[in-house]
Amino acid sequence: MAKLARDVQHNGYQALYEPAVSTAVTTVTSTEIMSESIHEALHLGTPFISVAKRGGSSLSQHRLSWFTGNNKARGLDGRALPDIAGWAIEQPDLDETGLPEDYELYDAMALLVQRGLAAECVVLHPDDSGKPRPVRYWAMPQLGLFVVCEGVPSKQEMLRDPAERWGVAYAWPQGRSSELHLIAFSKELMDAGYCYPLSVKFSSYCTDRALACLKAHERVLNVADKFREEAGEHIGAAYYAYALPIGVSPRSITAGKDAGKTKEIYYPFPVVPRQIDLQYLSSVAISRDQALLLEEDGRVERTVAWSVEKSRRIMAGNEASEVNDEDHPF
Incomplete structure (x- = not known):
């Protein structure tokens, strides 16, 4: 069983996140729009007989990974960094994919880096031979x-009934780790x-x-529903009506039982204030356009069905973790 290690403080991963120097952004001015070259480039006034259609994402969903403070990291300049803790997204290889979603991810992450909300780094993963394999990430x-x-x-409820899943897959197979x-x-x-699921x-x-x-x-939803009731809204808000802020735990816990084989890990921690008011709700509320995008094409219903099937496969031992982690409902 994990025990709280109250004397173990953060390992300094916060040093990663320093506000970056802002860079120039290319914009098109009204004067430039009037130029002939811009008219040609944008086909202004050209009466096309059709409009390009765009299908769904061409990629598997990007993985939003959680690091527990046990992976060696370094800066892009090669300097050593504290072991990484918190969220991270592996940087896609644009030379390999060249897809619109990946360019949008790079653009969005550049803004987060500028605002000090993310940092670029290299995480060292052991390969099959045990040698460190460098992988570039954005860490948050x-x-x-x-x-x-x-x-x-x-x-x-979930352990008692494998079908009791409402969109989040959960399973704890006997003799294996929970997922x-x-x-x-x-x-x-x-x-x-960047408006794609992770x-x-x-x-x-x-x-x-x-x-x-x-x-x-x-707890956030309970407070929101109370305010909604007072405002005359008698239907509860959706689970995703508000963002759930998750950060790094203020302390580590000890993972493992055998002497010499334990390690300290940082775990996900809800960054929700004790006093929830309208100002907080406004700061984490989903916008109408964002909600419509999240809900389009039956995404919620499909995710619920996926969570039941995903949990069943894990419990049955039909999931090779590293092979099938990338499956998703849409």
Whole structure:
């Protein structure tokens, strides 16, 4: 069982997040729009007989990973950094994909880096031979998540009934580690222009902590519904009506039982104030356009069905974790 290590402070990962020097942004001025070259470039006044249609995303969803403070990291300049803790997204290779979604992700992350909400770094992963394999990431100490679900049953309810899933997949197979999988949009990334879902996985010692974060969000919903009732709205808000801010735990816990094989890990922690007021609700509320995008094409209903099937497969042992983590409902 994990125990609280109150004497273990943060390992200094916060040093990653220094506000970046702002860079120039290219814009088109009204004077330039009047030039002939701009008219040609933008086909202004050209009467096309059709408009280009755009299909769904061409990519698998990007993984929003959680690091527990046990992965070696370094800066892009090669300098050593504290072990990474918190959220991270692996940087896609634009030379390999060249897809619109990846360019949008780079643009949105550039804004977060400028605002000091994210940092670029290299995380060293061991390869099959045990040698460190450098992978470039954007690291973030905190993100607000619009979790695509109808709610989250209690742990006991989910253990009792494998079909009791409302959009978040959860399973604890006998003799194996527990797993929790969810689909979410990041408020910070949506506000910066990246409006695609991310897949998230927690396992082992972080699973119960992630569940606690999801249940903590119910307190926000309870307060919001009370305000809505007073305003004449008698239908409760959606689970994703408000972003759930999740950051790094203020203390670590000890993972493992065998002597010499334990490690200190930082876990997901809900960054929700004790006093929830209208000002806080406004700061984490999903916009109408963002809600419409999240809900389009039956996304919530499809995620609920996926969470039931995903949980069933994990319990049955039909999931090879690293192979099938990328499956998602849409």
